[in-house]
Amino acid sequence: MKFGLIANVKRQGAEEAIKFFIDWSAKSGNELFVCDHLKGKFDDSLNYCARKDFVHKVDILVSMGGDGTMLSSARAVGSAGTPILGINLGSLGFLTQLTPQQLLPALDSIVQKEFSVERRMLLKVEANGIETVESPYALNDIVIDNGPISRLIDIRLAVNEEEIVTYKADGLIISTPTGSTAYSLAAGGPIMHPKMEAMIASPISSFSLNTRPMIFSPDDTLEISVENEPHQAQITIDGQVTLPIKNSYKVTIKKADFHTQFIIFPESSFYQVLRNKLHWGYTPYGK
Numbered sequence: 001m002k003f004g005l006i007a008n009v010k011r012q013g014a015e016e017a018i019k020f021f022i023d024w025s026a027k028s029g030n031e032l033f034v035c036d037h038l039k040g041k042f043d044d045s046l047n048y049c050a051r052k053d054f055v056h057k058v059d060i061l062v063s064m065g066g067d068g069t070m071l072s073s074a075r076a077v078g079s080a081g082t083p084i085l086g087i088n089l090g091s092l093g094f095l096t097q098l099t100p101q102q103l104l105p106a107l108d109s110i111v112q113k114e115f116s117v118e119r120r121m122l123l124k125v126e127a128n129g130i131e132t133v134e135s136p137y138a139l140n141d142i143v144i145d146n147g148p149i150s151r152l153i154d155i156r157l158a159v160n161e162e163e164i165v166t167y168k169a170d171g172l173i174i175s176t177p178t179g180s181t182a183y184s185l186a187a188g189g190p191i192m193h194p195k196m197e198a199m200i201a202s203p204i205s206s207f208s209l210n211t212r213p214m215i216f217s218p219d220d221t222l223e224i225s226v227e228n229e230p231h232q233a234q235i236t237i238d239g240q241v242t243l244p245i246k247n248s249y250k251v252t253i254k255k256a257d258f259h260t261q262f263i264i265f266p267e268s269s270f271y272q273v274l275r276n277k278l279h280w281g282y283t284p285y286g287k
Contacts, residue, residue: 001111002031004049004058004082006073008065009041011089017064017100018042024107033057055080060110060263062087063096067140067182070095071238074122075135079258083117085110086262092277094181097268106265118264120178121197121218122256127235128249137256138238140179144224144251145171145204147234147244152207154227159220166227167211171204174222174253181278183239189213193270197255224251 003025007018022042025032033049034042049057054076063073064087073084086096087103098106109115123138130136146153155167175184177192180200185191189202190213197218203211216222226233226245235251236242245251274280 001060002033002058003107004033004035004054004061005038006035006051006054006061006063006065006069006076007038008069008089009038011065013100014064014089015041017087017089017103020100020103021062021064021107022046024104028107028111030111051076055082058082060085064100065089065096066093067095068240071139071240074139074260075137075238077260078135078137081258081261083261083263094273094277095178095262097264097273106263109265110263116264116266117261118195119259119261120194121176122258122260123174123176123199123253124256125235125237126252127243127245129243129245130235133237133241133243135241136237138179139176139260140182140238141173141175141184142253143171143173143183143204143236143239144226144233144245145236147232147242153233155203156225156227157201158223159216161223164214165211167203168207169203169205169211172224173200173202173204174224175200175202181274184213187213190215191274199253199255218255220254222253224253225249226251 007014033047036048036050039048061073061077061082062085063070070086087098088096123142125136125142152168155172157164173184173187177196178194180192184200184202187202187204189200199216202213232244232246234242234244
């Protein structure tokens with residue numbers, strides 16, 4: 001089997017986990033391709049590979065780091081649908097559900113084809129200037145806000161060309177169910193099971209008590225425009241890719257026509273992660 005590796009070497013325990021994976025692949029006879037940003041940090045004889053080439057070379061992509069590394073890995077495989085195994089290195093890691101201690105049994109199970117794949121919906125954004133973005137897709141969320149300027153902006157939201165609301169707020173988050181436990185949750189949005197398909201619109205610090213998060217069908221098309229003169233707002237995709245938008249720009253967000261696939265195991269269900277990492281349902285006085 002052919003494995004790929006993307007990793008954040010700045011995380012605690014990263015080098016040990018990467019070296020273990022390299023040794024395992026050599027001993028087990030499985031081929032390993034390592035992202036070229038790790039070149040110079042490990043053996044020069046390894047098969048190094050550019051992110052954009054993983055889709056042509058690997059059956060499984062292993063992502064070691066935090067949720068940011070997982071989001072980056074999802075962009076790397078794009079529409080190819082290459083299954084991704086997330087290994088969490090020392091942070092909350094809501095997307096990277098397994099620990100380095102669980103890496104060996106996970107790899108052995110994958111080789112034996114004893115695993116499940118969970119499809120996750122993505123969002124696609126269209127806007128003026130978006131053609132400069134390598135991947136206009138979001139696994140977690142798309143955020144429209146005022147960037148570094150701390151002031152309210154007016155954000156008009158229409159659905160399928162029907163005007164719904166104009167938010168006076170710090171910004172607006174359009175989230176997937178996967179992203180419902182990220183920025184959207186911090187802004188008061190609902191938690192949704194990541195296997196669901198929907199779009200969540202959550203205003204950030206809305207000036208009005210009459211505006212609350214809304215859930216839309218995955219078949220809807222959301223249209224957003226910003227009234228923010230004379231300042232310039234911005235779009236941020238998955239917290240990692242940013243581009244400016246002006247008043248004349250219209251932003252269109254809809255469901256992507258492909259999915260990201262996560263490798264999951266029964267011992268790390270979504271609800272277990274909720275309980276273990278967000279302490280969901282726990283009370284200050286115990287049970």
